Amino acid sequence: MAKKARRRATPTTDAKKPDVKLTAQDIKTLDTLKLLGERVVATAESSRPPHLDIPSRSLANVKFNKSKRFIEMSGGTNRRELFNLSQARSYMQTMLVASGCKRLIEQGKSNSIRGMYYMLKHTIEGTREETFNEQSESDPIIEDVEVTLNALREELHVYASNRGSIAGNLVFRDSGDEIDCSRMGSGGYTIPSIVEPNVIEFLSCDAKFILHVEKDTVWRRFNEDKFWRKHNCILTHGGGQPPRGVRRLLNRMHQELKLPIFCLLDNDPWGYYIYSVIKQGSINLAFESRRMAIPSAKFIGLRSRDFEACELSPSVTIKLTDQDIKRAKQIAKYPWFTDKKPWQKEIEGMLKNGFKLEVEALISKDISYVTETYVPEALERQDFLD
Amino acid sequence: MAKKARRRATPTTDAKKPDVKLTAQDIKTLDTLKLLGERVVATAESSRPPHLDIPSRSLANVKFNKSKRFIEMSGGTNRRELFNLSQARSYMQTMLVASGCKRLIEQGKSNSIRGMYYMLKHTIEGTREETFNEQSESDPIIEDVEVTLNALREELHVYASNRGSIAGNLVFRDSGDEIDCSRMGSGGYTIPSIVEPNVIEFLSCDAKFILHVEKDTVWRRFNEDKFWRKHNCILTHGGGQPPRGVRRLLNRMHQELKLPIFCLLDNDPWGYYIYSVIKQGSINLAFESRRMAIPSAKFIGLRSRDFEACELSPSVTIKLTDQDIKRAKQIAKYPWFTDKKPWQKEIEGMLKNGFKLEVEALISKDISYVTETYVPEALERQDFLD
Numbered sequence: 001m002a003k004k005a006r007r008r009a010t011p012t013t014d015a016k017k018p019d020v021k022l023t024a025q026d027i028k029t030l031d032t033l034k035l036l037g038e039r040v041v042a043t044a045e046s047s048r049p050p051h052l053d054i055p056s057r058s059l060a061n062v063k064f065n066k067s068k069r070f071i072e073m074s075g076g077t078n079r080r081e082l083f084n085l086s087q088a089r090s091y092m093q094t095m096l097v098a099s100g101c102k103r104l105i106e107q108g109k110s111n112s113i114r115g116m117y118y119m120l121k122h123t124i125e126g127t128r129e130e131t132f133n134e135q136s137e138s139d140p141i142i143e144d145v146e147v148t149l150n151a152l153r154e155e156l157h158v159y160a161s162n163r164g165s166i167a168g169n170l171v172f173r174d175s176g177d178e179i180d181c182s183r184m185g186s187g188g189y190t191i192p193s194i195v196e197p198n199v200i201e202f203l204s205c206d207a208k209f210i211l212h213v214e215k216d217t218v219w220r221r222f223n224e225d226k227f228w229r230k231h232n233c234i235l236t237h238g239g240g241q242p243p244r245g246v247r248r249l250l251n252r253m254h255q256e257l258k259l260p261i262f263c264l265l266d267n268d269p270w271g272y273y274i275y276s277v278i279k280q281g282s283i284n285l286a287f288e289s290r291r292m293a294i295p296s297a298k299f300i301g302l303r304s305r306d307f308e309a310c311e312l313s314p315s316v317t318i319k320l321t322d323q324d325i326k327r328a329k330q331i332a333k334y335p336w337f338t339d340k341k342p343w344q345k346e347i348e349g350m351l352k353n354g355f356k357l358e359v360e361a362l363i364s365k366d367i368s369y370v371t372e373t374y375v376p377e378a379l380e381r382q383d384f385l386d
Numbered sequence: 387m388a389k390k391a392r393r394r395a396t397p398t399t400d401a402k403k404p405d406v407k408l409t410a411q412d413i414k415t416l417d418t419l420k421l422l423g424e425r426v427v428a429t430a431e432s433s434r435p436p437h438l439d440i441p442s443r444s445l446a447n448v449k450f451n452k453s454k455r456f457i458e459m460s461g462g463t464n465r466r467e468l469f470n471l472s473q474a475r476s477y478m479q480t481m482l483v484a485s486g487c488k489r490l491i492e493q494g495k496s497n498s499i500r501g502m503y504y505m506l507k508h509t510i511e512g513t514r515e516e517t518f519n520e521q522s523e524s525d526p527i528i529e530d531v532e533v534t535l536n537a538l539r540e541e542l543h544v545y546a547s548n549r550g551s552i553a554g555n556l557v558f559r560d561s562g563d564e565i566d567c568s569r570m571g572s573g574g575y576t577i578p579s580i581v582e583p584n585v586i587e588f589l590s591c592d593a594k595f596i597l598h599v600e601k602d603t604v605w606r607r608f609n610e611d612k613f614w615r616k617h618n619c620i621l622t623h624g625g626g627q628p629p630r631g632v633r634r635l636l637n638r639m640h641q642e643l644k645l646p647i648f649c650l651l652d653n654d655p656w657g658y659y660i661y662s663v664i665k666q667g668s669i670n671l672a673f674e675s676r677r678m679a680i681p682s683a684k685f686i687g688l689r690s691r692d693f694e695a696c697e698l699s700p701s702v703t704i705k706l707t708d709q710d711i712k713r714a715k716q717i718a719k720y721p722w723f724t725d726k727k728p729w730q731k732e733i734e735g736m737l738k739n740g741f742k743l744e745v746e747a748l749i750s751k752d753i754s755y756v757t758e759t760y761v762p763e764a765l766e767r768q769d770f771l772d
Contacts, residue, residue, distance in 0.1 A: 112603035118749040174571025185560025187576035217498035363504040
């Protein structure tokens with residue numbers, strides 16, 4: 001009986017729900033998706049071979065825009081043709097992902113990138129060929145569709161994992177619920193993966209700036225000490241390298257609420273890289289920079305000089321590995337760091353120290369040294385790296 | 387000037403803040419910490435060598451209590467002596483962690499396990515010896531202190547990373563803020579690492595049960611489909627193996643709000659193990675079982691039979707690795723599974739299938755099959771593994 005009940009359940013995969021309210025953005029995204037399909041039909045009807053021109057996401061097609069101060073894609077594209085043996089598979093996959101996104105938007109649902117893999121994976125009829133063998137095949141195709149349609153993944157109703165929390169003097173509406181980030185207890189509000197205006201709508205904000213910290217344990221220190229209340233700010237973390245939802249929310253708060261952003265990150269190559277991505281965008285997702293990058297974000301620490309300035313014990317230093325040294329030298333050569341003397345000095349300082357420092361190392365002075373002394377003094381002195 | 391300002395900042399590490407309000411639990415924990423110190427003094431004053439008897443956390447000292455239906459520690463202890471060359475270091479570390487916890491409680495602050503490492507790490511005066519060389523040295527000592535004092539880490543004001551979210555028909559107070567889990571938008575409330583009554587106080591609950599899912603992406607599907615609203619429940623996830631905060635909150639909701647708990651986990655050894663830990667406790671943290679384990683938790687799926695029962699495509703199956711097979715056989719031999727025929731059949735079924743299934747595989751039927759068909763049908767039929 002149990003089995004039968006389940007068997008009877010009709011898959012509604014392709015059913016368009018009549019009660020779904022599409023947002024203006026949804027309608028726009030649907031139009032671009034439909035256009036993609038219509039072009040294929042038109043090409044086929046005129047007996048020409050269907051193809052897609054997909055902006056290239058290779059390093060060669062990425063450049064640092066000095067006036068916009070972020071990484072962006074150049075105009076290079078790769079043609080993907082249906083009637084080309086080496087491209088037919090990825091052509092088909094691209095159309096499959098696009099049709100999956102269309103279905104999601106029409107159903108008013110969203111899906112994880114892993115979920116997309118499962119939704120679209122099947123054995124092609126009459127063959128033994130799978131549409132996708134691994135999720136590692138569908139993930140880059142999702143990025144291809146984003147960049148081809150010039151639509152953020154979030155606009156295609158596809159999300160990655162949630163990671164990161166927020167607390168502070170900010171109220172927004174999230175999917176109809178009013179979220180007061182100043183009343184979020186010890187846990188804070190989980191920053192969703194999709195934070196586009198159709199999901200998150202800012203209602204009011206008293207905060208004067210955003211303090212973004214690297215890890216949840218540091219976030220917790222600032223939240224427990226009610227730093228955001230004393231200093232009237234918004235406190236966020238991204239659980240390491242911030243995921244897209246966190247970067248996009250930071251960008252929206254910066255753009256729409258006109259809040260400056262200060263980043264408190266470890267004194268190591270990973271901390272530098274996190275800052276670089278928040279500020280200038282990442283090479284891999286350069287097509288998102290315009291809606292993700294925050295060129296005026298400031299680096300508040302930790303600094304290479306802090307070992308001496310804060311009189312830290314050698315006990316709390318961590319020796320640089322060969323990998324760290326290599327990575328630091330790479331980062332020093334990023335075009336957006338090369339012409340900045342303070343950054344060159346900062347990175348040289350770490351290499352000269354021969355060690356890295358985590359934000360948590362400041363706990364060795366006092367549990368609340370970072371919230372009561374380190375950050376307040378840097379803010380007062382306006383002492384940041386840019 | 388900058389440097390001077392920082393140098394002047396007096397470390398307040400040992401300052402006892404007069405305005406800290408201690409909870410009844412804090413006072414109790416402080417008493418046990420003080421007793422630990424007083425015993426050392428008393429032993430020293432009577433010219434006997436100081437020692438600690440630390441309950442052994444080895445597999446040999448753990449057993450499954452059939453009437454309580456969870457894993458618990460037996461009475462075995464290991465003696466740790468100050469005047470024993472091989473034990474002096476760990477003896478000193480134990481006292482150091484205990485004194486650090488005392489300081490935290492007196493200051494009304496909490497600290498991460500990484501922060502504890504930094505707080506207590508220093509070069510021992512007059513030597514080149516570090517108190518701790520790595521965090522991997524301080525973490526087990528924290529567990530030693532917990533088990534010796536019979537105090538949860540959370541009661542010692544030490545926390546691990548936050549992971550996991552909650553939404554549903556539940557209102558609680560967290561650190562003074564009223565958190566209505568039915569108004570948490572798309573992100574949900576981040577489950578804090580410390581959820582003891584002094585932090586989280588339940589105010590009202592309309593929910594009839596708890597649905598705990600493995601991953602945030604599955605949680606998001608249930609939240610987006612407003613499953614908890616339709617079925618009047620509480621929805622949680624633990625980001626894989628749930629961290630202590632999530633387990634403790636599940637336990638408290640189950641005990642204090644009298645809510646049954648259903649677990650929706652992957653059909654693989656990892657899913658079985660997550661269930662086992664939620665239900666019976668973990669071997670490593672057996673001393674916590676009485677406040678963490680939920681012996682009546684039910685396993686709602688995925689089941690080995692679901693490939694056929696739900697008519698899934700072979701495309702969405704994942705071949706078992708040798709490691710999976712080995713792990714499944716180990717789990718089948720857990721004393722709490724050996725006498726349960728349905729569980730033996732379940733694990734045998736997976737081994738016979740030769741593949742595992744993730745919850746997300748149900749998306750291949752329909753994006754909301756899991757929320758609209760799979761779980762509602764299992765609930766209606768009361769079809770669980772126990």
